Amino acid sequence: MTDLHPFIAGLPKAELHVHHVGSASPRIVAELAAHHPDSKVPTDPEALADYFTFTDFAHFVEVYLSVVDLIRTPEDVRLLTFEVARDMARQNIRYAELTVTPFSSTRRGIEEKAFMAAIEDARVSAERELGVVLRWCFDIPGEAGLEAAAETARLAVDLRPEGLVSFGLGGPEIGVARPQFKPYFDRAIAAGLHSVPHAGETTGPQTVWDALRELRAERIGHGTSSVQDPALLAHLAEHRIPLEVCPTSNIATRAVADLDAHPIREMVAAGVLVTVNSDDPPMFGTDLNSEYAVAARLLELDEAGVAALAKNAVEASFLDPAGKARIADEIDAYTNAWLSR
Numbered sequence: 518m519t520d521l522h523p524f525i526a527g528l529p530k531a532e533l534h535v536h537h538v539g540s541a542s543p544r545i546v547a548e549l550a551a552h553h554p555d556s557k558v559p560t561d562p563e564a565l566a567d568y569f570t571f572t573d574f575a576h577f578v579e580v581y582l583s584v585v586d587l588i589r590t591p592e593d594v595r596l597l598t599f600e601v602a603r604d605m606a607r608q609n610i611r612y613a614e615l616t617v618t619p620f621s622s623t624r625r626g627i628e629e630k631a632f633m634a635a636i637e638d639a640r641v642s643a644e645r646e647l648g649v650v651l652r653w654c655f656d657i658p659g660e661a662g663l664e665a666a667a668e669t670a671r672l673a674v675d676l677r678p679e680g681l682v683s684f685g686l687g688g689p690e691i692g693v694a695r696p697q698f699k700p701y702f703d704r705a706i707a708a709g710l711h712s713v714p715h716a717g718e719t720t721g722p723q724t725v726w727d728a729l730r731e732l733r734a735e736r737i738g739h740g741t742s743s744v745q746d747p748a749l750l751a752h753l754a755e756h757r758i759p760l761e762v763c764p765t766s767n768i769a770t771r772a773v774a775d776l777d778a779h780p781i782r783e784m785v786a787a788g789v790l791v792t793v794n795s796d797d798p799p800m801f802g803t804d805l806n807s808e809y810a811v812a813a814r815l816l817e818l819d820e821a822g823v824a825a826l827a828k829n830a831v832e833a834s835f836l837d838p839a840g841k842a843r844i845a846d847e848i849d850a851y852t853n854a855w856l857s858r
Contacts, residue, residue: 524820524855525809529847531612531830532605532794532805534738534761536687537636538585538618539797540601546799549587549597558583569800574719574770578660578689581797585621591631594622598639598651606647608806611844612836614713616654616685619672620665633678640680652835653678654713656685657701659693670701674708682835685738686714686728695727702732711735711835713761719772722746734758736833741767743789744780754788759833764811765803766796781815792830824852 541549543562550558559568571577588594598615605613617636623629640651655673657666673684684705686698695716702712715738716728722745728734729752740760743749753760762781767773773780784791793812795805813823831844 519819521813521818521820521823522806522810525806525813525823527609527851527855528809528824528827529844529851530608530610530805530809530827531834531836531844532610533614533736533759533792533830533834534616534763534794534796535613535805536616536618536797537598537601538588538621539581539800540604540615540795541584541597542600542604542799545597545600546584546587549593552593553587553589556583556587558587565799566802569802571769571771574689574772577770577800581800582621584800585618586625588622589625589627591627591635594627594632594635595639598636599642602639602643602647602649602651604804605649606643608804610649610805611847612650612652612831612834612840614652614654614682614834616656616687618656618658618669618687620658620661620668623668623672624661624665629672629676633672633676637678637680650836650840651680652683653681654683654685655681655710656687656715657698659686659688659690659698659715661688663697663701666698666701670704673705673710677708681710683711683713685712686732687738688715690715690718690720690724695724696731699731706733713738715739717742718767719770722749725749729758736761739763739767739772740784741772741780744783744787747787750784750787750789754790757790759790759792759829760784761794761833762791762812763794763796764808764815765801769801776811776815779815781812785816790829790833791826792833793826794830820852820855824848 543565547562550560657669714728717725718739736759
C-alpha cells in the first residue's frame with residue numbers, strides 16, 4: 518500500500534474541530550507551567566507524555582482543566598494562540614476554526630476585553646506572518662452549567678470579536694443534557710453565529726437528535742454514536758449536516774475501543790459529510806496529518822480520496838465562498854501536481 522504520509526504532509530488543509538488550550542504543544546505547556554510553579558502540570562516536555570495518558574473521559578477533563586489553569590494572563594493567551602497557529606502552519610493547515618472557551622479564562626481573572634484583544638492580536642499576526650486564517654468558536658464548558666452558558670453567550674454576543682463565527686458546547690455529555698442550553702444557543706444564533714455543539718461522543722444518538730432539534734446544530738462535534746441510529750444517519754446525510762470526526766481522540770478518551778472499531782466507515786457508507794480533525798492534538802499524541810493518515814487507512818483511500826476528504830472540511834467550514842474556492846483550488850492544484858509527477 519502506498520505511503521500517504523508525504524502526500525498528506527504537503528496537502529493544504531482546513532480544520533474544524535480543534536480546541537484552543539487543548540492544542541498547546543508540550544513545549545508551550547512546559548513553558549507555561551514554568552511560569553506558574555504552583556501548578557501540578559509537569560515542566561518537563563517528556564514527562565507530559567505520561568501526564569497526557571488518560572484512563573477515561575472524566576480523567577481527560579481533569580487533566581485538560583489543569584492545563585487551562587496555566588492560562589492566567591493576556592500574555593499567556595496571546596502566546597498560546599500564536600504558537601498553536603505556528604504548529605498549524607507546519608502542517609499546511611490554511612484555515613482553522615479554533616474552539617475557544619472564554620469562560621474558563623475570564624472566571625480565572627483575565628479581564629474579558631483583554632482576553633478578546635489577545636486572541637484577536639494573535640489571529641491577525643498568524644494570518645499575516647504564517648498564512649494561517651483563524652476563526653473562533655466560543656463554546657460553553659458544559660460541566661460548569663448554566664452560569665457558564667449565560668456568560669459565554671454574553672461574551673459572544675456583546676463583545677463579539679471580529680474572528681468569531683460560531684457557538685458551541687463542549688465538556689462531558691453524561692449528565693449534561695443538551696436541551697437546557699437552548700436559550701443560549703437561541704441568543705447566539707439570533708446574533709448571526711453558527712451552532713456547532715459536541716454531541717454523541719460519550720452518549721447515545723439521542724444526544725445528537727437533541728443537538729439538532731433543540732440547539733439547531735449546523736455541524737456536530739464528534740457524533741460518534743450516530744451510527745447506532747440508521748434514521749439519524751439518514752437525516753445527517755439528507756440534510757448535509759457534517760460530522761467533525763476525531764478518531765485518535767475517541768480512542769484516547771475511551772469513547773471508542775480501538776481504531777479498527779471506529780465508526781467512520783459506517784458514517785461515510787451512509788453518505789454523511791465527514792470531516793477529519795485532531796481535537797486536542799498534543800494531549801492525544803497526534804496532529805491533523807496523523808489523523809488524515811488514520812482516516813486514509815480506515816477508509817482505504819488513495820491520494821485522490823484523501824484530497825476529497827480535505828475538501829469536505831473546506832465545504833463544511835464557515836469560510837466565505839471566495840475563501841472556500843481558494844483553498845479547494847489549492848487542494849486540486851497540489852493533488853494534480855502530485856499525481857502527474
